[in-house]
Amino acid sequence: MPLPTSFLDSLTKVVRPKAVLTSPEDVIPYGFDGTAALRESPGAVVFPNNTEEVAACVRLASAHQIPVVTRGSGTGLSGGSVPTAGSLVLCLVELNSILNIDPRNLTLRAQSGVITQRIDEAAAPYGLFYPPDPGSLKISTIGGNVAENSGGLRGLKYGVTRDYVMGMEAVLPDGTIVRLGNACVKDVAGYSMKDLFIGSEGTLGIITEVLLKLLPRPAARKTLLAVFDRMEDAAETVSAIIAARIIPCTLEFLDRMTVNCVESYAKIGLPTDCDAVLLMETDGHPAAVAEEAEIMRELALKHHARSVRAANDEAEALSLAAARRNAFSALARIKPTTILEDITVPRSELAKMVAYIAQTAAAYKLQVGTFGHMGDGNLHPTFLTNERDQDEMKRVHEALEAIVEKALELGGTITGEHGVGIAKKPWLKKQLGDASYDLMRKIKAALDPQSLLNPGKIFN
Amino acid sequence: MHCGMCLPTCPTYETTRRERHSPRGRIALMRSVADAELTITKDFAEEMSYCLGCLACQTACPAGVQYGQLLEAARSDIETSQITATPVRSIWRTLTLRILFLNPPLLRLMGRMLRLYQKSGLQALVRRCGLTRLLPANLRRLEPQTPEVAPAFSDELIQPNEAASAPRYNVALLTGCVQDLVFSDINRDTVDVLLANACSVHTAPEQPCCGSLHAHNGELQLAATVAKRLMDLIPAERFDAIITNAGGCGSHLRHYATLLANDPAYAERAVLWDSKIRDIHEWLLEIGARPPVCPPFSEPVTVTYHDSCHLAHGQKVTKQPRDLLRKIPGVRFVELTEASWCCGSAGIYNITQPAQSADLLARKVGQIQKTGAQFLMQSNPGCHLQIARGLAESGSSIRVAQPVSILAQAYRQEAKQSAVSTSTNLQT
Numbered sequence: 001m002p003l004p005t006s007f008l009d010s011l012t013k014v015v016r017p018k019a020v021l022t023s024p025e026d027v028i029p030y031g032f033d034g035t036a037a038l039r040e041s042p043g044a045v046v047f048p049n050n051t052e053e054v055a056a057c058v059r060l061a062s063a064h065q066i067p068v069v070t071r072g073s074g075t076g077l078s079g080g081s082v083p084t085a086g087s088l089v090l091c092l093v094e095l096n097s098i099l100n101i102d103p104r105n106l107t108l109r110a111q112s113g114v115i116t117q118r119i120d121e122a123a124a125p126y127g128l129f130y131p132p133d134p135g136s137l138k139i140s141t142i143g144g145n146v147a148e149n150s151g152g153l154r155g156l157k158y159g160v161t162r163d164y165v166m167g168m169e170a171v172l173p174d175g176t177i178v179r180l181g182n183a184c185v186k187d188v189a190g191y192s193m194k195d196l197f198i199g200s201e202g203t204l205g206i207i208t209e210v211l212l213k214l215l216p217r218p219a220a221r222k223t224l225l226a227v228f229d230r231m232e233d234a235a236e237t238v239s240a241i242i243a244a245r246i247i248p249c250t251l252e253f254l255d256r257m258t259v260n261c262v263e264s265y266a267k268i269g270l271p272t273d274c275d276a277v278l279l280m281e282t283d284g285h286p287a288a289v290a291e292e293a294e295i296m297r298e299l300a301l302k303h304h305a306r307s308v309r310a311a312n313d314e315a316e317a318l319s320l321a322a323a324r325r326n327a328f329s330a331l332a333r334i335k336p337t338t339i340l341e342d343i344t345v346p347r348s349e350l351a352k353m354v355a356y357i358a359q360t361a362a363a364y365k366l367q368v369g370t371f372g373h374m375g376d377g378n379l380h381p382t383f384l385t386n387e388r389d390q391d392e393m394k395r396v397h398e399a400l401e402a403i404v405e406k407a408l409e410l411g412g413t414i415t416g417e418h419g420v421g422i423a424k425k426p427w428l429k430k431q432l433g434d435a436s437y438d439l440m441r442k443i444k445a446a447l448d449p450q451s452l453l454n455p456g457k458i459f460n
Numbered sequence: 461m462h463c464g465m466c467l468p469t470c471p472t473y474e475t476t477r478r479e480r481h482s483p484r485g486r487i488a489l490m491r492s493v494a495d496a497e498l499t500i501t502k503d504f505a506e507e508m509s510y511c512l513g514c515l516a517c518q519t520a521c522p523a524g525v526q527y528g529q530l531l532e533a534a535r536s537d538i539e540t541s542q543i544t545a546t547p548v549r550s551i552w553r554t555l556t557l558r559i560l561f562l563n564p565p566l567l568r569l570m571g572r573m574l575r576l577y578q579k580s581g582l583q584a585l586v587r588r589c590g591l592t593r594l595l596p597a598n599l600r601r602l603e604p605q606t607p608e609v610a611p612a613f614s615d616e617l618i619q620p621n622e623a624a625s626a627p628r629y630n631v632a633l634l635t636g637c638v639q640d641l642v643f644s645d646i647n648r649d650t651v652d653v654l655l656a657n658a659c660s661v662h663t664a665p666e667q668p669c670c671g672s673l674h675a676h677n678g679e680l681q682l683a684a685t686v687a688k689r690l691m692d693l694i695p696a697e698r699f700d701a702i703i704t705n706a707g708g709c710g711s712h713l714r715h716y717a718t719l720l721a722n723d724p725a726y727a728e729r730a731v732l733w734d735s736k737i738r739d740i741h742e743w744l745l746e747i748g749a750r751p752p753v754c755p756p757f758s759e760p761v762t763v764t765y766h767d768s769c770h771l772a773h774g775q776k777v778t779k780q781p782r783d784l785l786r787k788i789p790g791v792r793f794v795e796l797t798e799a800s801w802c803c804g805s806a807g808i809y810n811i812t813q814p815a816q817s818a819d820l821l822a823r824k825v826g827q828i829q830k831t832g833a834q835f836l837m838q839s840n841p842g843c844h845l846q847i848a849r850g851l852a853e854s855g856s857s858i859r860v861a862q863p864v865s866i867l868a869q870a871y872r873q874e875a876k877q878s879a880v881s882t883s884t885n886l887q888t
C-alpha cells in the first residue's frame with residue numbers, strides 16, 4: 001500500500017532524498033525478518049542518519065497517522081520487524097558509530113545500528129568484554145538486541161542483554177527525545193525507565209543510542225564438546241555440573257536432527273549417529289578454567305558421554321561455537337520452512353520438556369530438530385515443514401499449541417529471548433493472566449496513545 | 461529461510477546497506493517475480509546485474525541455499541524478457557557470447573590480430589594519437605586495460621599428449637579461454653607440475669569455452685551447448701581427473717549435471733564429468749604432491765594468497781593452494797586479510813559496474829600492500845588481470861602469479877641442479 005505523496009514529500013525534506021525508498025524493488029526486501037511465513041510489504045523505508053532525523057520522521061508519521069515499524073537488521077525470530085500494511089519502516093543501520101569507550105568506568109556508548117559483534121571487537125583492545133552473544137551477532141544490531149532483550153550462548157554465567165544496558169537515548173512516539181539511565185553503577189532516581197524500553201520490541205519508543213556495561217576480558221577459556229547416545233544423559237550432565245557448583249559460561253545442546261544438519265554445513269567432524277551433543281565452555285582465571293574443564297569432562301564421562309573433545313586452540317573453539325550458532329539456519333537444509341519455538345522452563349523441568357517435544361512431534365507426524373540453552377532452560381524446538389503444505393502446517397500449529405501449553409503448565413514462559421512479536425501473540429494473555437496483561441496494555445496506551453509504533457506486535 | 465547470515469559477507473550490501481543489494485533481498489525479489497507479485501522490470505534486471513556473483517553468501521549460508529543457481533536462472537529470465545535489450549547491447553552480446561566464445565578458432569584469430577596490433581607498435585601509435593577517443597565511453601575507459609596477448613597460445617606450448625616418466629595418473633587439462641590467450645604460460649606451468657607429479661597429461665589443442673561466461677550472463681541454452689561439446693571432446697571415463705586451473709571455469713565445470721539434468725543423452729555422463737573435475741591445487745594435494753627440493757628463486761621470497769571467489773566459494777578450495785605454497789622451500793607464506801573478499805573482477809563486472817569494481821579493487825590492493833609480500837598468488841585469470849592492474853596503477857612492485865607457476869619454477873631449478881650435478885659427476 002503506497003503512502004500519501006504529501007507525507008513522502010515532507011519525509012524527503014527531513015532526511016536526504018536518497019534515504020527514502022518507495023519502489024517495489026526497493027521495499028519488497030523489507031517485507032520480512034528472520035521468522036518463517038510472515039510477509040507484508042511496507043509503504044516506504046527510511047534510513048535516518050542521526051537521532052534528530054529519527055525524531056523528525058516520527059513527528060511526521062505521527063502528524064500523518066502513519067504506523068512506524070523500527071528495524072535493525074531484520075534477524076528477529078518473532079516477526080517484530082515485519083511491517084504492517086501501509087507502514088513506514090524506519091531502518092537504523094546507518095546509525096552505526098561507536099561513540100565512546102570509557103575504560104575507567106567500563107562503559108561503551110554506541111548508536112543503535114551498530115552490529116553486535118563490533119561492540120565486543122571494540123572493547124577487546126582495552127582488555128574489556130561485552131558478553132551477550134546471540135547466534136546472530138555477526139549481523140544483528142545492538143538496538144535490535146536491546147529491543148528484544150536478546151540472550152546468547154553465554155547467558156548461563158553472564159546473563160542477557162538487559163544486564164549490560166546502563167542507559168539509552170530514545171525517541172518517543174510524539175518525537176520527544178529522552179535520555180534514560182546513566183553511567184552510575186547505582187541509581188534509584190525514580191522509576192527505572194530504561195528497563196521499560198528493554199525488550200519493548202519497538203512498541204514504546206525508538207532506541208537511538210545505548211550505554212553498555214563492559215567487563216574485564218576473561219584471561220582464559222576452554223571449550224568442550226561431549227557426545228551422548230541418550231538425550232537424558234546430556235540433561236543429567238547439565239544438572240550434575242550445576243550441582244557441582246560450577247557456572248560455565250555455556251551449556252548448549254543439539255539433538256540428533258540438528259547435529260546432522262549442522263555437520264552437513266560446517267563439516268567439523270560431529271558424529272551424526274549420536275542422540276545429543278553438549279557444547280560446554282568455561283572462562284575466567286586460567287587455573288580455575290583448567291580445573292572446571294576437567295570436572296565437566298569427568299561429569300560428562302560419568303554420565304555415559306561417548307566422547308569428550310576439547311578444542312585445542314581458539315580457532316577450533318570458535319568453530320565449535322559457530323556450529324551451535326548456525327543451528328537454526330542449518331535446520332533449513334531439510335525442508336523449506338523452519339518454524340521455531342522459544343519456550344523456557346525452570347531448569348528442573350528441562351528433561352520433561354525435552355521428552356514431551358519428541359512425543360508431540362511423533363504424535364503429529366512432524367519432523368522436529370531441538371537445540372537450545374540447556375543451562376538456562378531455554379529450548380528451541382524447530383519444526384521442519386513446508387509453508388505451502390497446508391495440511392502439514394495445520395498439524396504444526398496444533399503441535400506448537402500443545403508444546404506451549406506444556407511449557408506453561410511446567411511454570412515456563414512462551415518466549416525466553418525472541419520476544420512476542422506476531423508469532424507468540426496468541427499465548428501472551430494465557431501466560432500473564434488478565435491483570436498483568438491489562439497493565440502492559442495500559443503502559444502502551446500511556447506512551448503511545450495513537451498506537452503508532454509497531455502496532456499489532458505483542459498484543460492487538 | 462531468510463535469517464540474514466549472508467548479509468555481512470556480501471560486498472554490495474556492505475557498501476550500500478540496502479537489503480535489495482543483499483543475497484536475502486535479491487532472493488526476495490526473485491521470489492516475488494516467481495509468485496507474480498512483481499514483473500521483471502528494468503530495476504530488477506539492474507539489481508541482478510549489480511550482484512557480483514561472488515558466491516560468498518553461499519559459503520556463509522548454513523541452510524545451503526544455492527544462490528548461484530538462483531542468480532543464473534534470474535539472469536536467464538531477464539534475457540528472455542528482453543527488458544534490457546538495446547541494439548548496441550544485443551550486438552555486443554551476439555558478437556561475444558554467440559560468435560567469439562562459441563568459436564575457438566575465431567577467438568584465437570582475434571587474439572592473433574590483437575597480438576599483432578600490440579606488438580607492431582600500432583597500439584602505442586593509436587594511443588599516442590588519441591584515436592581511442594573514437595571508442596564509446598565505457599570502452600575508452602577500459603582500453604588501457606586491454607590485456608597483453610601471450611606470444612604463443614597453449615597449443616603452441618603444450619603437446620596434445622605429454623607422458624610423465626613413471627606415470628601413476630592420466631589426466632586431461634582444460635586450457636580455458638582467457639587463460640589460453642593471455643596466460644598460456646600458466647597452462648604450460650600446470651603441465652610441468654603435473655608431469656613432475658607422475659601425471660601424464662592430455663591437452664586437446666583446440667578447446668571450446670566451458671560455458672561459464674554464458675551461464676553467468678543468462679544464456680543457459682548456449683552454456684548447455686558448449687558443455688556438451690567439451691564433454692564430447694574430452695571423454696571423462698578415459699581420465700582419472702580433468703584439471704582446471706582457472707577458478708571461474710572450475711566452479712561452472714563441476715555443475716554440468718545440473719545444467720544438463722533434462723538432457724537424456726547427457727544427463728548421466730554429466731554426473732561422471734562433474735565427479736572428475738579437479739582444481740589443480742585440489743588434485744595435487746589429493747595425490748600427495750611432491751615438495752620441490754630447490755627454492756624457485758635464488759633469494760627467499762614472501763608470498764600471500766588471494767582467494768578467487770569461484771575457487772573459494774564456488775569450489776570450496778581454500779586450504780590446498782595455501783598448503784601447496786607452504787611446501788615450497790624458500791617461500792614464506794603470509795596470510796592476506798580479507799583474502800576471500802571479491803577483488804571486483806567478477807567476470808565482466810568491471811565493465812558493467814565500474815564504480816563498485818574500482819572500490820573493491822582499491823580495497824584489495826590496500827590489503828595486499830599491508831602484507832609486505834613480493835608476490836600475490838591467486839588462481840583465476842580475471843583476478844590476475846584485475847589485481848595486476850590495480851597494483852601497477854598504485855605504483856606497487858608486487859607481482860601477481862599463480863601457485864603452479866612458482867611451483868613449476870622450483871621443479872625446474874631442481875632439474876637444472878641435478879643436470880649440473882650429473883655433469884660434474886661425469887667429469888670426476
Ligand SMILES: Cc1cc2nc3c(=O)[nH]c(=O)nc-3n(C[C@H](O)[C@H](O)[C@H](O)COP(=O)(O)OP(=O)(O)OC[C@H]3O[C@@H](n4cnc5c(N)ncnc54)[C@H](O)[C@@H]3O)c2cc1C
Nearest residue numbers: 072073074075076080135141143144145147150151202207
Ligand atoms: C541465525 C539466528 C540466530 C539467532 N540467535 C539468537 C540468540 O542466540 N539469542 C537471541 O536472543 N536471539 C537470537 N536471534 C534472534 C535475533 O537475532 C535477535 O532478536 C536480534 O536481537 C534482532 O536484532 P535485529 O537488529 O535483527 O532486529 P530486528 O529483527 O530488525 O528487530 C527486532 C525487534 O526490535 C525492534 N527494534 C529493532 N531496533 C530497534 C531500535 N533501535 N529501537 C526500538 N526497537 C527496535 C523491531 O521493531 C523488532 O520488533 C537469532 C536470529 C537468527 C536469524
